[in-house]
Amino acid sequence: MILLKCMKMLHVFAILLLPYLHQAFGGAGNEWGYEGKIGPNRWHINFPHCAGFRQSPVSIRMNKAVFNSDWLLPFEMRGYDSADNINLHLENTGYTIQVNIKGRSIYITDGSIPGTYIAEQFHFHWGRVDQRGSEHDIDGMYFPMEMHIVHYNAKYMDFNDALDKEDGLVVLAFLFEIGNHNDQLDHLISHFSEIPYRDNVTLIESFALREFLPKKLDTYCRYSGSLTTPPCYESVQWFIFYETIEISEEQLRAFRMDVHQNHPNETIRDISDDFRPPQPLYQRNIYCSRKSDDN
Numbered sequence: 001m002i003l004l005k006c007m008k009m010l011h012v013f014a015i016l017l018l019p020y021l022h023q024a025f026g027g028a029g030n031e032w033g034y035e036g037k038i039g040p041n042r043w044h045i046n047f048p049h050c051a052g053f054r055q056s057p058v059s060i061r062m063n064k065a066v067f068n069s070d071w072l073l074p075f076e077m078r079g080y081d082s083a084d085n086i087n088l089h090l091e092n093t094g095y096t097i098q099v100n101i102k103g104r105s106i107y108i109t110d111g112s113i114p115g116t117y118i119a120e121q122f123h124f125h126w127g128r129v130d131q132r133g134s135e136h137d138i139d140g141m142y143f144p145m146e147m148h149i150v151h152y153n154a155k156y157m158d159f160n161d162a163l164d165k166e167d168g169l170v171v172l173a174f175l176f177e178i179g180n181h182n183d184q185l186d187h188l189i190s191h192f193s194e195i196p197y198r199d200n201v202t203l204i205e206s207f208a209l210r211e212f213l214p215k216k217l218d219t220y221c222r223y224s225g226s227l228t229t230p231p232c233y234e235s236v237q238w239f240i241f242y243e244t245i246e247i248s249e250e251q252l253r254a255f256r257m258d259v260h261q262n263h264p265n266e267t268i269r270d271i272s273d274d275f276r277p278p279q280p281l282y283q284r285n286i287y288c289s290r291k292s293d294d295n
């Protein structure tokens with residue numbers, strides 16, 4: 001009798017709680033995040049690709065890298081110098097701050113790029129403190145922020161079509177260091193107040209993406225890997241550049257404080273620490289340029 005009553009109460013309790021459980025753990029079974037029960041070491045439960053043998057990010061160990069400068073030829077960047085013919089939409093995805101590039105006029109080709117790859121979006125990974133934030137590390141050194149410019153192979157219909165293809169994506173990765181105020185970043189930061197919550201999107205003034213990047217783009221490391229977020233498809237040729245981009249503490253604070261991973265009616269949480277830890281390299285090589293002395 002008592003048992004029955006208990007079970008009934010439990011039942012009522014469960015029904016009352018259900019909407020909240022749903023929200024916390026993902027009703028569709030495909031929620032993921034960067035900590036706890038939905039953190040990176042559990043992604044593979046719902047996204048089996050995340051347990052593959054060519055995952056990203058990885059630790060770049062310079063003494064194990066293959067230095068093959070003949071293969072790592074400089075490549076062409078087309079449309080990067082111009083703000084024409086593109087629209088930029090700044091989006092809070094709840095997982096990152098992302099700029100969606102509308103238009104097919106920005107692409108990379110030739111040199112070590114295995115085809116023509118069109119820029120689709122760029123986004124950031126950053127830490128709550130300066131000692132972490134980047135996804136890739138170089139000889140165990142982490143950076144406070146990393147930017148990914150995601151390109152898809154022009155031979156596919158669109159980004160979504162290319163997403164899971166072996167030759168689908170090229171990502172250019174740039175590491176940040178704390179330093180002077182970076183005027184270019186203000187193109188984005190000045191709009192953070194319009195996208196405080198998940199799924200907020202705002203159209204921003206177009207600018208030439210090249211202004212964002214370091215001057216020297218001919219020294220980098222390259223390897224085959226994956227998306228660093230679920231579903232972790234192994235479709236990415238990674239290019240990680242040696243020269244870093246500067247960002248001031250104050251600007252980094254805007255990334256940490258002004259944008260949130262929730263909706264307005266949920267508990268406020270910042271997006272910071274949106275990085276996946278390094279994955280095993282297994283049989284892969286990382287190919288790197290020799291560091292030139294003339295920078």
Ligand SMILES: *[C@@H]1O[C@H](CO)[C@@H](O)[C@H](O)[C@H]1NC(C)=O
Pocket residue numbers: 194195196197198199200201263264
């Ligand atoms: C941001 O999203 C919230 C709902 O999640 C909405 O109330 C608000 O108007 C949005 N702001 C903008 C600028 O779109």
Ligand SMILES: *[C@@H]1O[C@H](CO)[C@@H](O)[C@H](O)[C@H]1NC(C)=O
Pocket residue numbers: 023263264265266
């Ligand atoms: C408030 O939260 C519920 C989930 O509990 C969600 O369905 C709804 O869209 C949220 N409202 C806003 C304005 O974001």
Ligand SMILES: [Zn+2]
Pocket residue numbers: 123124125148228
């Ligand atoms: Zn990324």
